[in-house]
Amino acid sequence: MEKIAVLVEHRQDEVRDITFEMLGKAHQLVGEGGEVIALFLGDPSQKGLLDAITPHAHRVIAYLDTNLKNFEPLRYQAAFSQIFENVDCQLILMGQTAFGMDLAPAVAAKWEIPFTSDVVDIEASDGDLMAIRQMYSGKVNAKVSLKAGDKRLLTVRAGAFPAEDIPTVSGEVQEITGAVEGDFSARTFVEYLEAAVGDVDITQADIIVSVGRGIKDADNIPIAEELANALGGVVACSRPVADKKWLPKERQVGTSGKTVKPKVYIALGISGAFQHQAGMKNAGTIIAVNKDPKAPIFGIAHYGIVDDLFKVVPALTEKVKGIKG
Amino acid sequence: MDIIVCIKRVPETAEADLVIDGTKKAIETDDLVYSINEWDNYAVEAAIQLKEAEGGTITVISVGPEENNEVLRRALAMGADEAIRLTDPAFEGSDAYAMAKVLAAAIKDMPHDLILTGVQADDDGFGATGVALAQMLGLPYAALVTDIKKEGDTLTVHRELEGGLEEVDTLKLPALLTIQTGINEPRYVSIMGIRRVAKKEIAAKGAADLGLSENDVGLNGSMSQIEELFFPPVGEGAEIIEGTMDEKAETLVKILKERGGIA
Ligand SMILES: Cc1cc2nc3c(=O)[nH]c(=O)nc-3n(C[C@H](O)[C@H](O)[C@H](O)COP(=O)(O)OP(=O)(O)OC[C@H]3O[C@@H](n4cnc5c(N)ncnc54)[C@H](O)[C@@H]3O)c2cc1C
Numbered sequence: 001m002e003k004i005a006v007l008v009e010h011r012q013d014e015v016r017d018i019t020f021e022m023l024g025k026a027h028q029l030v031g032e033g034g035e036v037i038a039l040f041l042g043d044p045s046q047k048g049l050l051d052a053i054t055p056h057a058h059r060v061i062a063y064l065d066t067n068l069k070n071f072e073p074l075r076y077q078a079a080f081s082q083i084f085e086n087v088d089c090q091l092i093l094m095g096q097t098a099f100g101m102d103l104a105p106a107v108a109a110k111w112e113i114p115f116t117s118d119v120v121d122i123e124a125s126d127g128d129l130m131a132i133r134q135m136y137s138g139k140v141n142a143k144v145s146l147k148a149g150d151k152r153l154l155t156v157r158a159g160a161f162p163a164e165d166i167p168t169v170s171g172e173v174q175e176i177t178g179a180v181e182g183d184f185s186a187r188t189f190v191e192y193l194e195a196a197v198g199d200v201d202i203t204q205a206d207i208i209v210s211v212g213r214g215i216k217d218a219d220n221i222p223i224a225e226e227l228a229n230a231l232g233g234v235v236a237c238s239r240p241v242a243d244k245k246w247l248p249k250e251r252q253v254g255t256s257g258k259t260v261k262p263k264v265y266i267a268l269g270i271s272g273a274f275q276h277q278a279g280m281k282n283a284g285t286i287i288a289v290n291k292d293p294k295a296p297i298f299g300i301a302h303y304g305i306v307d308d309l310f311k312v313v314p315a316l317t318e319k320v321k322g323i324k325g
Numbered sequence: 326m327d328i329i330v331c332i333k334r335v336p337e338t339a340e341a342d343l344v345i346d347g348t349k350k351a352i353e354t355d356d357l358v359y360s361i362n363e364w365d366n367y368a369v370e371a372a373i374q375l376k377e378a379e380g381g382t383i384t385v386i387s388v389g390p391e392e393n394n395e396v397l398r399r400a401l402a403m404g405a406d407e408a409i410r411l412t413d414p415a416f417e418g419s420d421a422y423a424m425a426k427v428l429a430a431a432i433k434d435m436p437h438d439l440i441l442t443g444v445q446a447d448d449d450g451f452g453a454t455g456v457a458l459a460q461m462l463g464l465p466y467a468a469l470v471t472d473i474k475k476e477g478d479t480l481t482v483h484r485e486l487e488g489g490l491e492e493v494d495t496l497k498l499p500a501l502l503t504i505q506t507g508i509n510e511p512r513y514v515s516i517m518g519i520r521r522v523a524k525k526e527i528a529a530k531g532a533a534d535l536g537l538s539e540n541d542v543g544l545n546g547s548m549s550q551i552e553e554l555f556f557p558p559v560g561e562g563a564e565i566i567e568g569t570m571d572e573k574a575e576t577l578v579k580i581l582k583e584r585g586g587i588a
């Protein structure tokens with residue numbers, strides 16, 4: 001692959017990490033002599049964001065128009081009509097994020113660009129590419145090939161590639177001017193809503209006891225609370241527990257919840273989907289209790305117990321209470 | 326308001342020991358228990374709540390074999406009015422793009438003000454079918470929806486972004502939304518409820534009925550193809566603590582003390 005284009009993801013005047021993760025992978029794939037192209041769509045007032053990107057792309061195509069201030073897929077699609085005329089590249093990367101999931105499948109369908117989603121690795125082989133993606137909540141990987149086409153499109157899972165140590169090159173900025181045209185009234189951005197603040201801030205805790213769907217019922221939450229109290233920690237949870245309102249949303253750990261970095265994170269009955277891992281993988285020590293020895297959580301945990309949490313937790317709580325007297 | 330909900334029947338795999346089959350392209354499914362895709366259950370509930378407020382009809386559609394009637398009947402018992410199953414050997418091997426083509430072919434001739442899909446399927450997890458379908462039908466759409474309000478022909482929706490942030494958008498009907506878990510509390514389905522709809526006719530349509538050729542769907546009509554399944558490399562992995570329950574708890578306490586896990 002000689003030319004790879006990366007769609008820059010930015011929100012609330014910040015370039016998001018996924019952009020650098022994709023740029024890093026793109027550099028690795030194009031190798032010497034290839035070209036990494038960053039596509040930046042935004043308002044003219046956001047031009048300053050380019051400073052972070054230009055050093056890491058051979059070429060930055062910046063489409064600056066007041067119509068592009070916020071992420072709005074209809075406007076982005078209209079802008080792509082212009083960009084696709086001006087840019088030739090064999091591969092386009094977007095994030096498998098709230099932004100990319102709301103855009104990429106429509107772009108693929110509209111321009112019939114061969115596409116697959118939520119890719120965790122990309123292998124170049126004999127001038128062609130293979131995408132590695134996960135199925136069954138991370139229990140199985142699939143090697144996927146794409147149909148031939150002059151362009152291909154992949155969405156990349158956040159955190160799959162490092163955001164650090166990206167090659168530095170001297171990038172040139174090429175601006176596209178001219179209004180993004182079309183009737184965009186069918187979907188309009190209104191505003192952002194910040195997350196509600198709860199009574200307990202799990203991001204500040206040193207010790208977290210986190211429960212997943214394996215806790216089975218709201219009535220069982222107290223066994224986790226008792227352990228957390230004995231340890232001097234707080235209770236957090238995976239998404240299904242918050243979805244079912246067994247614990248408030250502010251206790252949810254993961255991509256759509258909080259990112260935590262406690263000294264110790266104890267995961268009880270949590271399978272370890274990547275959206276959950278993204279919120280806790282940097283904890284100092286991760287201890288997982290799960291009945292299933294193949295649960296992906298054991299892949300990132302430091303210590304594991306393969307057993308029923310309803311046996312492990314009471315035994316542990318009792319021992320901890322014992323030593324604390 | 327006429328609402329269409331796309332629902333998938335998926336294997337429950339969180340606690341299952343998965344085995345890759347002889348073709349290396351699929352898993353063995355004989356011993357797995359199936360149910361409605363979690364996201365789609367929330368989508369059906371969202372449709373029912375809108376119907377309760379606005380009136381109208383709900384049609385549920387599922388692509389797949391006869392067993393998919395189970396999830397369709399479940400949705401009927403929850404409150405959907407009609408169910409359609411799309412099935413054809415030619416659909417086999419479809420990726421999200423081809424699956425969207427199948428759904429689009431069926432939906433384009435049905436009255437629809439709103440189409441709901443799940444954000445993603447629990448098994449393949451492309452997270453792509455809904456948005457591709459919207460594009461094919463030429464409808465405005467929003468992905469990852471966690472709240473819906475309707476006023477006249479305008480919807481105000483919340484989209485879930487990362488880190489707890491949400492985005493508010495307005496959409497003009499007809500439109501498509503992909504529904505995120507937690508948007509509501511799906512109602513309970515009783516055995517009685519299922520029995521009540523057990524005799525309801527569920528029409529099945531094939532590729533020819535939908536005006537689709539073999540080149541439109543299945544592997545031919547897909548953009549991607551699975552070459553091989555394999556288990557993720559295990560890496561370092563966790564040190565597994567063994568022993569009696571008492572010994573396990575004892576070892577854990579020791580680790581917790583060393584690692585700052587006891588305040
Ligand atoms: C856009 C998007 C954003 C998301 N954001 C998040 C997020 O921020 N945070 C998040 O957590 N998820 C998020 N998810 C959901 C994620 O994909 C998973 O569905 C979710 O993390 C699964 O939660 P779980 O591990 O609790 O449940 P499951 O995957 O159902 O796992 C339950 C586990 O409990 C074990 N178990 C059951 N009984 C017992 C027992 N008695 N003793 C011991 N173990 C037992 C099982 O073996 C299993 O491994 C998101 C998904 C999407 C699509």
Ligand SMILES: Cc1cc2nc3c(=O)[nH]c(=O)nc-3n(C[C@H](O)[C@H](O)[C@H](O)COP(=O)(O)OP(=O)(O)OC[C@H]3O[C@@H](n4cnc5c(N)ncnc54)[C@H](O)[C@@H]3O)c2cc1C
Pocket residue numbers: 330331332333334362364365386387388389416417418419420421422424441442443444445446448449450451452453454455549550551
């Ligand atoms: C190579 C390959 C071979 C496959 N072979 C088969 C096969 O033989 N038979 C088979 O049934 N599947 C098969 N699948 C899976 C199937 O095609 C997927 O359902 C499709 O790729 C959509 O992706 P997804 O399920 O991950 O949905 P996502 O893109 O994650 O979207 C989820 C939403 O789309 C809707 N949706 C998805 N699938 C259906 C459906 N079947 N009916 C109604 N609504 C749906 C639901 O609303 C769901 O919430 C195969 C997939 C691949 C990649």
